Amino acid sequence: MIRQQAFIGKNQMLKGGLHCHTTRSDGALSPEQIMNVYKDLGYDFLAITDHRKYNLTNYAPEIGLTIIPGMEYNNAPRRSIADGGRCFHTLCLGPLKENGNGFEQDQECIPCPADNQEEYQPYLYEIHEKNNITVVNHPVYSKIPPSYFEKLRGNFAMEIYNADSALHNMDTDAQYWDEILGKGIKIYGIASDDAHSIHLCGSGWVMVNSENNVDSILKALFKGAFYSSCGPEIYDFYVKDNVAVIDCSPASKIRLHSDKHVTRIHHSEDNNLTHAEFELNTVEESYDYVRISVVDANEKIAWTNPIFLK
Ligand SMILES: [Zn+2]
Ligand SMILES: [Zn+2]
Known part of the structure:
Protein backbone atom coordinates (compact mmCIF):
# COMPACT_ATOMS: atom_id res chain seq x y z
CA MET A 1 0.00 0.00 0.00
CA CYS A 230 -11.22 25.87 -0.87
CA GLY A 231 -13.84 23.99 1.17
CA PRO A 232 -14.00 20.17 1.19
CA GLU A 233 -12.07 18.06 3.67
CA ILE A 234 -10.03 15.00 2.73
CA TYR A 235 -9.50 12.27 5.30
CA ASP A 236 -7.47 9.60 3.52
CA PHE A 237 -5.91 8.84 0.14
CA TYR A 238 -3.98 5.70 -0.74
CA VAL A 239 -3.34 3.12 -3.46
CA LYS A 240 -3.72 -0.53 -2.52
CA ASP A 241 -3.86 -3.54 -4.84
CA ASN A 242 -3.98 -1.21 -7.86
CA VAL A 243 -6.98 0.68 -6.52
CA ALA A 244 -6.85 4.38 -5.57
CA VAL A 245 -9.06 5.05 -2.55
CA ILE A 246 -10.24 8.40 -1.18
CA ASP A 247 -12.32 9.39 1.86
CA CYS A 248 -13.63 12.94 2.11
CA SER A 249 -16.42 15.24 3.28
CA PRO A 250 -19.67 15.06 1.24
CA ALA A 251 -18.98 15.78 -2.42
CA SER A 252 -20.83 16.06 -5.70
CA LYS A 253 -17.82 14.89 -7.72
CA ILE A 254 -14.61 13.00 -6.97
CA ARG A 255 -12.10 13.07 -9.81
CA LEU A 256 -8.95 11.04 -10.47
CA HIS A 257 -6.27 12.89 -12.44
CA SER A 258 -3.10 11.70 -14.16
CA ASP A 259 -1.42 13.35 -17.11
CA LYS A 260 -1.42 10.46 -19.57
CA HIS A 261 -4.99 9.36 -18.81
CA VAL A 262 -8.45 10.78 -19.03
CA THR A 263 -9.84 12.31 -15.86
CA ARG A 264 -12.24 9.83 -14.30
CA ILE A 265 -15.19 11.07 -12.26
CA HIS A 266 -17.58 9.67 -9.67
CA HIS A 267 -20.78 11.74 -9.50
CA SER A 268 -23.51 12.12 -6.92
CA GLU A 269 -26.65 14.10 -7.65
CA ASP A 270 -27.30 14.21 -3.90
CA ASN A 271 -23.87 15.66 -3.19
CA ASN A 272 -23.17 12.92 -0.68
CA LEU A 273 -20.13 11.08 -2.01
CA THR A 274 -17.71 10.48 0.85
CA HIS A 275 -15.71 7.59 -0.61
CA ALA A 276 -14.51 6.59 -4.04
CA GLU A 277 -12.34 3.87 -5.55
CA PHE A 278 -10.62 3.94 -8.92
CA GLU A 279 -9.03 0.87 -10.45
CA LEU A 280 -5.53 1.55 -11.83
CA ASN A 281 -2.91 -0.21 -13.91
CA THR A 282 -5.23 -2.36 -15.93
CA VAL A 283 -3.79 -4.20 -18.89
CA GLU A 284 -4.32 -1.10 -21.04
CA GLU A 285 -3.15 1.52 -18.60
CA SER A 286 -0.18 2.16 -16.35
CA TYR A 287 -0.15 5.20 -14.11
CA ASP A 288 2.97 7.26 -13.25
CA TYR A 289 1.12 9.10 -10.52
CA VAL A 290 -2.42 9.73 -9.39
CA ARG A 291 -4.03 12.63 -7.62
CA ILE A 292 -7.61 13.35 -6.63
CA SER A 293 -9.79 16.43 -6.56
CA VAL A 294 -13.03 16.64 -4.63
CA VAL A 295 -15.81 19.07 -5.60
CA ASP A 296 -18.61 19.90 -3.15
CA ALA A 297 -22.19 21.11 -3.68
CA ASN A 298 -20.96 24.73 -3.79
CA GLU A 299 -18.40 23.91 -6.52
CA LYS A 300 -15.59 24.34 -3.99
CA ILE A 301 -12.61 22.09 -4.65
CA ALA A 302 -10.01 20.27 -2.58
CA TRP A 303 -6.90 18.71 -4.11
CA THR A 304 -4.74 15.89 -2.79
CA ASN A 305 -1.06 15.88 -3.57
CA PRO A 306 -0.01 13.11 -5.95
CA ILE A 307 0.91 9.56 -5.06
CA PHE A 308 3.89 8.74 -7.26
CA LEU A 309 3.74 5.18 -8.56
CA LYS A 310 6.98 5.15 -10.58
ZN1 LIG B 1 1.27 37.80 -3.81
ZN1 LIG C 1 2.62 37.45 -7.06
Missing part, protein backbone atom coordinates in the same frame (compact mmCIF):
# COMPACT_ATOMS: atom_id res chain seq x y z
CA ILE A 2 1.14 3.57 -0.71
CA ARG A 3 -0.57 6.19 1.41
CA GLN A 4 -0.18 9.87 0.54
CA GLN A 5 2.05 11.59 3.15
CA ALA A 6 -0.73 13.86 4.45
CA PHE A 7 -2.53 10.84 5.88
CA ILE A 8 0.34 8.85 7.36
CA GLY A 9 0.66 8.48 11.11
CA LYS A 10 -1.26 10.29 13.75
CA ASN A 11 -3.01 13.04 11.88
CA GLN A 12 -2.88 16.48 13.37
CA MET A 13 -4.11 18.50 10.43
CA LEU A 14 -3.22 22.18 10.75
CA LYS A 15 -4.94 24.80 8.62
CA GLY A 16 -2.58 27.34 7.13
CA GLY A 17 -2.21 30.26 4.76
CA LEU A 18 1.03 30.59 2.83
CA HIS A 19 0.50 33.74 0.76
CA CYS A 20 -0.87 37.13 1.87
CA HIS A 21 0.06 40.80 1.74
CA THR A 22 -0.13 43.54 4.35
CA THR A 23 0.62 47.25 4.67
CA ARG A 24 4.27 46.19 4.66
CA SER A 25 3.82 46.12 0.85
CA ASP A 26 0.58 46.61 -1.12
CA GLY A 27 -1.93 44.97 1.23
CA ALA A 28 -4.81 46.80 2.91
CA LEU A 29 -4.51 45.28 6.39
CA SER A 30 -1.71 45.65 8.91
CA PRO A 31 0.09 42.46 9.98
CA GLU A 32 -1.78 42.49 13.31
CA GLN A 33 -5.13 42.95 11.54
CA ILE A 34 -4.58 40.16 9.02
CA MET A 35 -3.38 37.81 11.75
CA ASN A 36 -6.60 38.40 13.67
CA VAL A 37 -8.67 37.80 10.52
CA TYR A 38 -6.97 34.44 9.92
CA LYS A 39 -7.18 33.44 13.57
CA ASP A 40 -10.94 34.08 13.46
CA LEU A 41 -11.12 31.92 10.31
CA GLY A 42 -9.69 29.00 12.29
CA TYR A 43 -6.18 29.04 10.87
CA ASP A 44 -3.30 27.56 12.87
CA PHE A 45 -0.45 29.19 10.95
CA LEU A 46 0.20 31.96 8.46
CA ALA A 47 3.08 33.23 6.32
CA ILE A 48 3.09 37.01 5.80
CA THR A 49 4.62 37.22 2.33
CA ASP A 50 4.90 40.84 1.32
CA HIS A 51 6.53 41.73 -1.96
CA ARG A 52 10.32 41.52 -1.61
CA LYS A 53 10.28 42.46 2.09
CA TYR A 54 11.10 39.59 4.42
CA ASN A 55 9.12 38.91 7.58
CA LEU A 56 10.23 36.89 10.61
CA THR A 57 8.12 38.73 13.19
CA ASN A 58 5.06 37.45 14.97
CA TYR A 59 3.18 40.74 15.29
CA ALA A 60 0.46 39.41 17.61
CA PRO A 61 1.90 36.51 19.65
CA GLU A 62 -0.97 36.71 22.12
CA ILE A 63 -3.49 35.27 19.62
CA GLY A 64 -1.60 32.00 19.18
CA LEU A 65 -1.18 31.90 15.39
CA THR A 66 2.14 30.38 14.28
CA ILE A 67 3.97 32.70 11.88
CA ILE A 68 6.00 31.05 9.11
CA PRO A 69 8.81 33.42 8.06
CA GLY A 70 8.49 34.45 4.43
CA MET A 71 8.32 36.86 1.52
CA GLU A 72 7.21 36.98 -2.11
CA TYR A 73 10.13 37.50 -4.44
CA ASN A 74 9.95 38.38 -8.16
CA ASN A 75 11.90 39.36 -11.23
CA ALA A 76 11.63 42.45 -13.39
CA PRO A 77 11.99 41.21 -16.95
CA ARG A 78 14.17 43.52 -19.04
CA ARG A 79 12.03 42.72 -22.05
CA SER A 80 8.25 43.00 -22.25
CA ILE A 81 6.33 39.74 -22.03
CA ALA A 82 5.32 40.18 -25.70
CA ASP A 83 9.04 40.37 -26.45
CA GLY A 84 9.96 37.17 -24.57
CA GLY A 85 10.33 38.45 -21.00
CA ARG A 86 8.60 36.24 -18.41
CA CYS A 87 7.15 37.07 -15.03
CA PHE A 88 8.34 34.93 -12.08
CA HIS A 89 6.89 35.29 -8.60
CA THR A 90 8.25 33.02 -5.86
CA LEU A 91 7.02 32.33 -2.35
CA CYS A 92 9.95 32.04 0.05
CA LEU A 93 9.24 30.18 3.31
CA GLY A 94 11.93 29.74 5.92
CA PRO A 95 12.83 28.74 9.46
CA LEU A 96 13.14 30.97 12.50
CA LYS A 97 16.25 33.15 12.60
CA GLU A 98 17.82 31.04 15.35
CA ASN A 99 17.35 27.92 13.20
CA GLY A 100 19.30 29.27 10.26
CA ASN A 101 17.14 31.62 8.24
CA GLY A 102 19.53 33.63 6.06
CA PHE A 103 17.17 36.59 5.67
CA GLU A 104 16.93 39.48 8.11
CA GLN A 105 13.74 41.02 9.40
CA ASP A 106 12.55 43.71 6.93
CA GLN A 107 15.30 42.79 4.47
CA GLU A 108 14.29 44.26 1.12
CA CYS A 109 15.18 42.69 -2.23
CA ILE A 110 15.15 44.39 -5.60
CA PRO A 111 13.43 42.62 -8.51
CA CYS A 112 16.09 40.65 -10.35
CA PRO A 113 16.76 41.34 -14.05
CA ALA A 114 15.87 37.91 -15.45
CA ASP A 115 13.94 37.36 -18.67
CA ASN A 116 13.58 33.59 -18.51
CA GLN A 117 13.93 30.55 -16.24
CA GLU A 118 17.65 30.08 -16.96
CA GLU A 119 18.35 33.64 -15.90
CA TYR A 120 16.04 33.39 -12.88
CA GLN A 121 17.59 30.17 -11.50
CA PRO A 122 20.68 31.77 -9.82
CA TYR A 123 18.39 34.04 -7.80
CA LEU A 124 16.35 31.00 -6.75
CA TYR A 125 19.55 29.26 -5.60
CA GLU A 126 20.41 32.32 -3.50
CA ILE A 127 17.06 31.95 -1.72
CA HIS A 128 17.67 28.22 -1.13
CA GLU A 129 21.14 29.03 0.28
CA LYS A 130 19.35 31.13 2.88
CA ASN A 131 17.52 27.94 3.97
CA ASN A 132 14.22 28.94 2.43
CA ILE A 133 11.96 26.61 0.44
CA THR A 134 10.19 28.00 -2.62
CA VAL A 135 6.90 27.86 -4.52
CA VAL A 136 6.13 28.86 -8.12
CA ASN A 137 3.35 31.41 -7.73
CA HIS A 138 0.28 31.88 -9.91
CA PRO A 139 1.67 30.55 -13.21
CA VAL A 140 -1.60 31.42 -14.95
CA TYR A 141 -1.47 35.06 -13.86
CA SER A 142 2.26 35.12 -14.65
CA LYS A 143 1.60 33.70 -18.12
CA ILE A 144 4.18 30.98 -17.64
CA PRO A 145 2.91 27.62 -18.90
CA PRO A 146 5.12 24.69 -17.80
CA SER A 147 7.54 25.07 -20.70
CA TYR A 148 8.54 28.42 -19.20
CA PHE A 149 9.21 27.19 -15.65
CA GLU A 150 9.83 23.43 -15.88
CA LYS A 151 13.61 23.83 -15.79
CA LEU A 152 13.57 25.79 -12.53
CA ARG A 153 15.23 23.67 -9.85
CA GLY A 154 14.37 23.41 -6.19
CA ASN A 155 10.74 24.51 -6.08
CA PHE A 156 8.91 22.04 -3.85
CA ALA A 157 5.48 23.28 -4.94
CA MET A 158 3.48 25.41 -7.35
CA GLU A 159 0.29 27.32 -6.71
CA ILE A 160 -2.65 25.42 -8.16
CA TYR A 161 -5.25 27.82 -6.76
CA ASN A 162 -4.64 31.53 -6.19
CA ALA A 163 -7.72 33.45 -5.00
CA ASP A 164 -6.46 36.76 -6.37
CA SER A 165 -6.20 35.17 -9.83
CA ALA A 166 -9.64 33.59 -9.38
CA LEU A 167 -11.04 37.04 -8.57
CA HIS A 168 -9.79 38.17 -11.96
CA ASN A 169 -11.58 35.30 -13.69
CA MET A 170 -8.55 33.18 -14.40
CA ASP A 171 -8.85 29.42 -14.55
CA THR A 172 -7.56 28.12 -11.25
CA ASP A 173 -8.51 24.44 -11.28
CA ALA A 174 -4.91 23.25 -11.04
CA GLN A 175 -4.17 24.34 -14.58
CA TYR A 176 -0.69 23.22 -15.72
CA TRP A 177 -0.13 20.88 -12.74
CA ASP A 178 -0.69 17.61 -14.63
CA GLU A 179 1.29 18.87 -17.59
CA ILE A 180 4.36 19.36 -15.40
CA LEU A 181 3.78 16.20 -13.33
CA GLY A 182 3.46 14.28 -16.59
CA LYS A 183 7.01 15.31 -17.46
CA GLY A 184 8.24 13.46 -14.39
CA ILE A 185 8.73 16.62 -12.30
CA LYS A 186 7.64 15.91 -8.73
CA ILE A 187 6.04 19.10 -7.51
CA TYR A 188 3.29 19.58 -4.94
CA GLY A 189 0.21 21.82 -5.28
CA ILE A 190 -0.74 24.69 -3.01
CA ALA A 191 -3.97 26.68 -2.69
CA SER A 192 -3.51 30.24 -1.46
CA ASP A 193 -5.36 33.52 -1.02
CA ASP A 194 -2.68 35.96 -2.17
CA ALA A 195 -4.93 38.27 -0.14
CA HIS A 196 -4.33 41.98 -0.60
CA SER A 197 -7.56 42.83 1.26
CA ILE A 198 -9.93 41.16 3.70
CA HIS A 199 -12.43 39.75 1.20
CA LEU A 200 -9.97 37.17 -0.17
CA CYS A 201 -8.90 35.89 3.25
CA GLY A 202 -9.99 32.31 3.79
CA SER A 203 -10.54 31.41 0.10
CA GLY A 204 -7.84 28.75 -0.35
CA TRP A 205 -5.58 27.07 2.20
CA VAL A 206 -3.41 24.07 2.99
CA MET A 207 -4.09 21.36 5.58
CA VAL A 208 -0.78 20.07 6.88
CA ASN A 209 -0.11 16.88 8.83
CA SER A 210 2.29 18.37 11.34
CA GLU A 211 2.97 19.48 14.86
CA ASN A 212 2.33 23.17 15.32
CA ASN A 213 5.78 24.73 15.09
CA VAL A 214 7.67 26.36 12.23
CA ASP A 215 10.24 23.62 11.65
CA SER A 216 7.71 20.77 11.66
CA ILE A 217 5.35 22.64 9.32
CA LEU A 218 8.15 23.42 6.84
CA LYS A 219 9.34 19.80 6.88
CA ALA A 220 5.79 18.54 6.34
CA LEU A 221 5.23 20.95 3.45
CA PHE A 222 8.53 19.99 1.83
CA LYS A 223 7.68 16.28 1.85
CA GLY A 224 4.13 16.81 0.61
CA ALA A 225 2.35 15.93 3.85
CA PHE A 226 -0.56 18.23 3.12
CA TYR A 227 -3.53 18.80 0.88
CA SER A 228 -5.09 22.01 -0.46
CA SER A 229 -8.67 23.15 -0.23
